[in-house]
Amino acid sequence: MEELGVLVPILGVIFSLSIPMVVIYFVAKMVINAKNRDKEIRQLIIEHDMDAERAKLLIKEVRNDNHYPALRWGCLLMGAGLGALAAFLLDMSTESVYFYLIIAFGCGLGLLISFLVEVNLMKRMPKEEEE
Numbered sequence: 001m002e003e004l005g006v007l008v009p010i011l012g013v014i015f016s017l018s019i020p021m022v023v024i025y026f027v028a029k030m031v032i033n034a035k036n037r038d039k040e041i042r043q044l045i046i047e048h049d050m051d052a053e054r055a056k057l058l059i060k061e062v063r064n065d066n067h068y069p070a071l072r073w074g075c076l077l078m079g080a081g082l083g084a085l086a087a088f089l090l091d092m093s094t095e096s097v098y099f100y101l102i103i104a105f106g107c108g109l110g111l112l113i114s115f116l117v118e119v120n121l122m123k124r125m126p127k128e129e130e131e
Contacts (some may be wrong), residue, residue: 068121072114079110 066072083106092099 067125068114068118071117072111075110075114075117076107077110079106079108079113082106082110 080103083103086106087099087102090102092102
């Protein structure tokens with residue numbers, strides 16, 4: 001049993017350091033693959049002497065679908081604040097798991113409200129004409 005007492009902190013340090021490394025590796029790999037794919041498409045366009053109109057069809061611009069980032073962050077933080085207020089009013093200590101569950105529930109509720117408001121605003125927004 002004493003061996004497990006020493007092994008648990010060592011494994012905790014190893015896992016806590018390896019997870020960010022794995023995430024950084026896969027994000028870097030994804031970015032490099034996207035750049036290589038764009039480079040190959042541009043080379044094919046140059047090699048086959050495509051006109052500009054056909055080349056525009058091959059290279060799609062990256063669209064930012066997040067039109068309301070301030071709304072999303074505002075609802076998230078407001079939900080977290082309301083969750084913390086509810087936990088305070090219920091007289092929970094920060095050592096309790098339920099304290100953090102109430103805050104997480106408030107965050108989720110804030111994101112849900114943000115989603116519903118965004119969907120409502122997107123319905124009102126005039127649709128862009130596709131060329």
